[in-house]
Amino acid sequence: MKPGLGTQLRHLIELLDGAVQAVYEEAGIDYRPRYTPVMRALQAQGSCSIGQIAEAAGITQPAATQTVALMQKAGLVAAAPGATDARQKRIQFSAAGLALLPQLEQCWRATAEAADSLDQELPYPLSTALADAIAALERQSFGARIRQARSKQ
Known part of the structure; x- marks a missing residue:
């Protein structure tokens, strides 16, 4: 069965x-692959809200929230109140996160x-197949495709 x-x-x-996790371990870096989209978003934009991170990283807001919480525990990022709305946290690199960037760049x-x-x-x-699949699912969700298939039965 397929x-x-x-x-x-x-x-x-x-x-x-x-494999990526093993490379980080071999390099002596305590780091998870799932942190990379957040690190890249912060690298590109500086301090960001969770929503901005989610959008830049192409992940859901709950996934961004969960990942940022793990990264805070690991000491890679810090949260500060927003300038105009203290309820909206701004995420930024910690000193340890910034110091780790050169090693991460090599990896x-x-x-x-x-x-x-x-x-x-x-x-x-x-990479092309994944981009094409994402684009197709943005045009019609997988859930809609399942419902359509079920309606034919």
Whole structure:
């Protein structure tokens, strides 16, 4: 029996994230791959709200909130009250997060090179397939597609 799409995607993420996590450990960095979209958003924009991080990183707001909380516990980011609304937290790098960036940049460059290598080996680049799948799901959600399939039964 052919594995389902969700099963294949979870396995792919395990293979990718596991390898990236191992690279961080080999480099002596206590860091999770899931932190990278947040780090990249902060790197590009400076201090950000959770909503800005979610949008820049292409993740949901609850995922951004959860990831930022883990990063705060790890000492990589800090939260400060917003300038105009103290209820809206502004997330920024901590001193430790800033100090870690040069090492992370090396790992990110190696990861990007490995991703390019994988894309070259495939008949259709994985990065392109993922971008195409995301675009298709933005046009019509997977839930809508399931409901449509069920209505045909």
